[in-house]
Amino acid sequence: MGIRLFDFLTGLSGALDLISPEVVGHHKRVAYAAVRLARALDLPRAERTDLYVAGLLHDVGGFSIQSRLAALQFEADGVRHAERGYRLLRKNPLLESVAVLVRHHHTPFMHFDGLAPDMAAPERKLFLANVLCLADRLDVLFIRQGLNEPWEIVRLLRGLSGTLFDPAVLEGLSELAASERFWADMALSDPTHALTDSPDMFDERGMTRAQLMAASTAFSQIIDFRSRFTATHTRGVAETAVCLAEKAGFSVPDLDQMRLAGNLHDLGKLAVPSEILNKPGPLDPEDLAIMRRHPELGRAILGSVPGLEQVTDWASQHHEQPGGKGYPGGLSGVSLSLGSRILTTADVFTALREDRPYRAGMSKDDTLRVLEDMAAHSALDPLITSLVREHHAEVNERRMAAQTLAASEFREFYTGLEQ
Numbered sequence: 283m284g285i286r287l288f289d290f291l292t293g294l295s296g297a298l299d300l301i302s303p304e305v306v307g308h309h310k311r312v313a314y315a316a317v318r319l320a321r322a323l324d325l326p327r328a329e330r331t332d333l334y335v336a337g338l339l340h341d342v343g344g345f346s347i348q349s350r351l352a353a354l355q356f357e358a359d360g361v362r363h364a365e366r367g368y369r370l371l372r373k374n375p376l377l378e379s380v381a382v383l384v385r386h387h388h389t390p391f392m393h394f395d396g397l398a399p400d401m402a403a404p405e406r407k408l409f410l411a412n413v414l415c416l417a418d419r420l421d422v423l424f425i426r427q428g429l430n431e432p433w434e435i436v437r438l439l440r441g442l443s444g445t446l447f448d449p450a451v452l453e454g455l456s457e458l459a460a461s462e463r464f465w466a467d468m469a470l471s472d473p474t475h476a477l478t479d480s481p482d483m484f485d486e487r488g489m490t491r492a493q494l495m496a497a498s499t500a501f502s503q504i505i506d507f508r509s510r511f512t513a514t515h516t517r518g519v520a521e522t523a524v525c526l527a528e529k530a531g532f533s534v535p536d537l538d539q540m541r542l543a544g545n546l547h548d549l550g551k552l553a554v555p556s557e558i559l560n561k562p563g564p565l566d567p568e569d570l571a572i573m574r575r576h577p578e579l580g581r582a583i584l585g586s587v588p589g590l591e592q593v594t595d596w597a598s599q600h601h602e603q604p605g606g607k608g609y610p611g612g613l614s615g616v617s618l619s620l621g622s623r624i625l626t627t628a629d630v631f632t633a634l635r636e637d638r639p640y641r642a643g644m645s646k647d648d649t650l651r652v653l654e655d656m657a658a659h660s661a662l663d664p665l666i667t668s669l670v671r672e673h674h675a676e677v678n679e680r681r682m683a684a685q686t687l688a689a690s691e692f693r694e695f696y697t698g699l700e701q
């Protein structure tokens with residue numbers, strides 16, 4: 283599909299900052315600052331690349347508003363979100379080299395020598411994690427604490443030499459401190475543009491098909507693992523949608539697009555704080571309004587990634603209905619593509635069939651009845667619901683297998699961690 287790792291991750295990292303206006307741009311600015319530090323320190327290209335990717339994702343384990351805002355306090359103790367972030371990234375072949383950096387982005391330099399055996403990491407990785415730490419704290423001071431004078435920030439950071447920061451890492455600061463361009467870029471919500479046009483800046487990491495699928499699966503976990511109520515939902519939807527698209531005769535490249543759309547369809551839910559996602563019982567109108575923004579937010583994020591145009595359309599229309607009573611657009615008729623109709627049906631089917639912690643999934647007969655009733659009221663496409671009936675055994679088996687795998691990954695993710 284010809285999608286670049288940078289475009290994909292730079293775009294999707296914006297989704298991590300939807301959770302609160304107070305964190306907008308944080309991931310991109312930290313990525314930018316980390317790379318500028320790396321350049322000042324003369325780090326090789328592969329390490330610059332890792333620092334950029336780690337910067338884009340470093341607070342990915344901060345699931346709640348509370349933990350994200352806490353990470354913006356200068357004295358943050360970020361152990362829990364750093365560990366979660368590490369666990370989200372470590373299994374992914376594209377992202378595993380940055381997982382350790384994320385794990386230690388709040389670990390003080392003075393603790394490096396005394397790490398518990400299960401937290402140990404190669405010295406070089408800890409050095410890079412400390413570069414990331416400096417970039418992160420720099421953004422926190424610059425944006426949050428209202429310290430606009432670069433010299434004041436630099437003095438404060440240098441004062442932590444040997445405690446929070448490795449003195450060798452702090453050596454990168456002088457060059458940055460003197461650069462007006464650096465501070466002007468840091469005042470932007472997205473300074474990454476200043477980096478991506480320098481061709482020698484990074485390893486050219488285009489993504490293979492398998493890498494793209496793996497990266498989208500990583501994001502499906504980032505979306506789902508924030509709440510145990512829906513911990514396997516996305517993977518069930520993606521598998522169901524791909525299976526139905528096969529039955530509808532989609533080409534192989536289009537099936538890939540459907541897998542991506544399935545994995546990313548609820549991306550905008552990263553804007554919904556886990557405090558709301560985990561509320562037992564029905565949501566009040568305010569929470570519901572926040573929840574219902576997710577398709578639009580997903581469109582804005584996915585639409586910023588070159589090459590994801592069709593995925594964006596399919597994914598962002600999964601709450602539309604053929605009769606025009608869906609949201610956000612109230613689209614109907616020809617403006618709803620076959621791909622989005624399939625995804626919508628897969629979403630409803632999975633939601634009905636899957637077990638939730640507070641209730642068992644619906645039976646086959648009841649599910650088919652609900653789907654067909656919805657189709658009769660133009661809430662779903664009758665052609666797709668008839669595909670579900672015709673191929674129910676296969677569709678449901680594949681959905682279950684996908685969700686069983688996701689459930690075991692979820693258990694592994696939380697082993698030894700508080701939820």
Ligand SMILES: [Fe+2]
Nearest residue numbers: 340341353360
């Ligand atoms: Fe953090």
Ligand SMILES: [Fe+2]
Nearest residue numbers: 340341353418
């Ligand atoms: Fe951060």
Ligand SMILES: [Fe+2]
Nearest residue numbers: 547548576600
């Ligand atoms: Fe949704």
